[in-house]
Amino acid sequence: NAGVTQTPKFRILKIGQSMTLQCTQDMNHNYMYWYRQDPGMGLKLIYYSVGAGITDKGEVPNGYNVSRSTTEDFPLRLELAAPSQTSVYFCASSTPGPLDTEAFFGQGTRLTVV
Amino acid sequence: AQTVTQSQPEMSVQEAETVTLSCTYDTSESDYYLFWYKQPPSRQMILVIRQEAYKQQNATENRFSVNFQKAAKSFSLKISDSQLGDAAMYFCAYKEETSGSRLTFGEGTQLTVNP
Numbered sequence: 001n002a003g004v005t006q007t008p009k010f011r012i013l014k015i016g017q018s019m020t021l022q023c024t025q026d027m028n029h030n031y032m033y034w035y036r037q038d039p040g041m042g043l044k045l046i047y048y049s050v051g052a053g054i055t056d057k058g059e060v061p062n063g064y065n066v067s068r069s070t071t072e073d074f075p076l077r078l079e080l081a082a083p084s085q086t087s088v089y090f091c092a093s094s095t096p097g098p099l100d101t102e103a104f105f106g107q108g109t110r111l112t113v114v
Numbered sequence: 115a116q117t118v119t120q121s122q123p124e125m126s127v128q129e130a131e132t133v134t135l136s137c138t139y140d141t142s143e144s145d146y147y148l149f150w151y152k153q154p155p156s157r158q159m160i161l162v163i164r165q166e167a168y169k170q171q172n173a174t175e176n177r178f179s180v181n182f183q184k185a186a187k188s189f190s191l192k193i194s195d196s197q198l199g200d201a202a203m204y205f206c207a208y209k210e211e212t213s214g215s216r217l218t219f220g221e222g223t224q225l226t227v228n229p
Contacts, residue, residue: 031214040123042205042219050214058216088157094215103217105159 006106013081021076023091031094032074036087081113116141120220127196135191137206146210148189153203201227
């Protein structure tokens with residue numbers, strides 16, 4: 001059982017370039033999330049999805065787009081990379097249920113925009 | 115919006131001793147969950163312990179325990195018999211029953227364990 005898998009693990013982008021961070025989970029979880037973690041800071045929610053075809057903005061959505069065409073996949077798109085998007089990005093998933101339901105996290109993608 | 119505050123950016127403890135990490139939160143909800151996550155240098159987010167708001171009994175997981183004070187909106191983590199492997203960033207997180215069961219994180223506390 002792989003859990004939540006993110007690719008790539010590291011990436012350097014030039015200002016203005018675009019890229020997609022991939023996230024896939026094999027636990028049949030309905031809920032998926034993208035967080036960013038700036039150096040020395042906590043995780044902030046970018047976008048989330050409660051099921052295929054449904055996405056919604058989190059706390060810091062500007063500069064990002066997402067889609068959810070399948071239960072398994074939740075890619076995060078950066079259209080015009082900016083230095084402010086240098087961060088570590090985490091994908092997570094969970095299942096609807098009691099509040100104690102655990103969220104499972106991927107290993108993170110370290111992105112540097114230069 | 116809910117907020118989670120960790121007022122100690124850094125803490126240190128001697129191996130085998132006890133340390134307490136602080137967390138406060140702000141909410142108007144009556145039912146919610148609180149979590150402590152550990153993030154070692156590998157970046158992996160590891161769930162340490164969880165506490166449901168309506169339970170008065172404090173959660174315990176081996177050497178880890180919490181002091182949950184609902185009226186004060188306080189949720190501290192106590193690590194007993196600290197080990198070198200406990201060194202990590204620790205995050206307090208809050209979850210309520212809203213759409214998507216989103217987690218709100220504190221800024222984190224970097225714990226150093228001295229041999």
